[in-house]
Amino acid sequence: MKTDTYRSAFFKSTLTRVIPWLVLLALAGCKEVEQKAVPQDRLTVEYSVDREDILIGDPVQLTVTAYYPTNGTLVLPEIGREKDVVLLSRDWNDIPREDGLTQSETRYSITSFRLGEHVVSTGTISCAVGEDLFSTNFPDINLTVSSSLPDDASSEIADLQPVHKLPGRIPAWVWIIPGSVLLAFLIGLLTSKLWKNRETLIPSAPPVPPHIIAFQALETLKNKGLLEKGECNPFYTELSLILRTYLDGRFRLNATDETTEEIVENLSRSPELNMDQQSILRDFMTQADMVKFAKGHPDRSTMESAFATTQQFVEETKMEAQS
Known part of the structure; x- marks a missing residue:
């Protein structure tokens, strides 16, 4: 009985010390995150990319965040250039702010199927606000694409093994004579049908310009x-x-x-x-x-x-x- 009483008192004492700290942590977690301060009168662009060195075909996650006036129209260049840079998917959303700006976040999933170093985009990001046009270069991002094969892998293709012919039971000349007769018959039949069904060719009309x-x-x-x-x-x-x-x-x-x-x-x-x-x-x-x-x-x-x-x-x- 004394042991149980001691454990109960210890448990209540521990709760008395821990509960205030738990309340403080909960209040800290509910604190509103302060928004980042950015200029109010121009276009500001930030980006993040999870990696720039990839193996061929590996996906890369690229995020472009733009801050601009709420009455502006944002235009981002298209991404995609044959096998150098391949756009897998794209989505975006606007994050509400209280400072008179629009925060637009565009997420790209891209890859490359060509070895070497490739620039993701050389275009510009622009924002039209009334008669004013603000523009900035697309983030300078290079993809360095390497092969997934090991360095010591051989690039040579092995020659085919020689074909071993099976010995034939019937001499080849036995098939040549009937085959030649049949081929001549088919050619004559086809020529006769084409001659009977010949039509005057009408010249096609010239293409429309x-x-x-x-x-x-x-x-x-x-x-x-x-x-x-x-x-x-x-x-x-x-x-x-x-x-x-x-x-x-x-x-x-x-x-x-x-x-x-x-x-x-x-x-x-x-x-x-x-x-x-x-x-x-x-x-x-x-x-x-x-x-x-x-x-x-x-x-x-x-x-x-x-x-x-x-x-x-x-x-x-x-x-x-x-x-």
Whole structure:
């Protein structure tokens, strides 16, 4: 009985000393996390990456955090360049703040299927606030990709072993004569049928020029009434596809699968476009990307201007018919 009484007193004494500390720890855990102070009048970008040295095909987690005014529109460049940098997935969310800024966090999962060192992106991150445009370079991130094979692995392919033929029971000449007769019969039968069923070949019509296709598609888009309804996202999506299809046929590009950065870079070397036409193309495609990816909302006059600019660009750059 004395032992039980002693244990009970010890247990109560211990609880008396521990409970205040537990209460303090609980209150500390409920303390609101202070938000990081960042400049209020410009675009601020931070990033984190879990690793830069990988084996070929290993996923890399990249997080890009941007701070910008709440009335701004953020545009991030597309990531993905053949086998050098492959985009596996992307998601983002906005974190609420109380200092008049928007905090946007974009998470990328990327990898590479080509050995060597590759820059993730050379594009820019921009934010439009009214008539002001703030921009900064995409974080300088390099992926160093190594092979998963050991250093002493041989890259030579072993030769095939020689084929050992089984001895035949029937001489080869026994099969040659019937085979030749059958082949001659089939050739004669096929020739006879083709001669009986011959038809006069009609020359195919010449291909429709790219600018004619573009003008027809523009007229169809105009008749859909998207301008009158103010549906900017489907309008810019179709208008961008019409322009990219025209660039495919007119300049022999793979514009429907390339990023805006790659299209502008390729056409900047084309002698068929002057500086004004290159600038018009760059401005339109940047505006279309802002609507499609950054959820911008241009007014009707801006949409009509984009339509007219595309029509003018096709008219000025169309290939003249050869006499």
